[in-house]
Amino acid sequence: MKIFIDGDGSPVKETTIEIALSYSIAVVIVTSIDHYSLKEYPENVSFVYVDKGADAADYKIVQLIRQGDILVTQDYGLASLVLPKGVRVLHQLGYEYTGGNIDGLLEQRYFSAKVRKSGGHTKGPKAFTQADRDKFKKTLVELIEQKK
Template identity: 35%
Template sequence: MKILVDADACPVKHIIEKVAKEMNIPVIMIIDTSHILHSDYSEIITVSKAPDAVDIALINRTDKGDIVVTQDYGVATMALGKKAYAIHHSGRVYTDDNIDLLLFERYISKKQRQAGIRTGNIRKRTKDSDENFEQSFRKLCLSHHNE
């Protein structure tokens, strides 16, 4: 098992590394060339800025039983299709039971934005957001660490 991170805009990289180090789980963080990232623990892979380059690189490296950290529902869907686990930065674990509804909601929001309708505000991350992610992420790692 390894952890793969869509790291371009990931606000929880430090939490991922902390938990992964404790459990001795390898981490791969994938970014595009417009970002710079250094780590003493994770393998950093830099790909081109081409559309979806990070997503494709991440999914190509994903195997059954891996954990993928992403806010992209499409990437989460592909991870689930490969029998990997996927978690959002909020701590929501993507599952076969919730991904269809999430994709549908994304589609509806996109249509509303195209029609000029505001679809909501993005909330600022808080300490509670980080704690919620860490709790969910730790649970996910523990439950699948020895598979």
């Protein structure tokens, strides 16, 4: 099992790495070359850099991820592509994408995009809080424990 992180702008990278390290699980962060970093990371962390492009990281994740892995992403579309592969997918707010909720989330995203295209406004995401981080930690640990 590996944990993949859709790395562009994820507020839970460090949290995920910390938890994965405590379980000796490899972490793969897939991100745009624009986010290249010289920061030192633990040995269990590797980076896959992709070219600039709207979905370049998503396509690379779909290519690399395998059944039994965990993906951390806020991207509903990416979640919908990897769920059929037997991947557990976790949002940074601590909820899991499943076959039971993904269609509704994609539909909601579609209608919001439609409103914006017609000149309307939709609410943006709320600010990420410590409570959100705590919920994410709890859910990630539960997912890992279920897979042991």
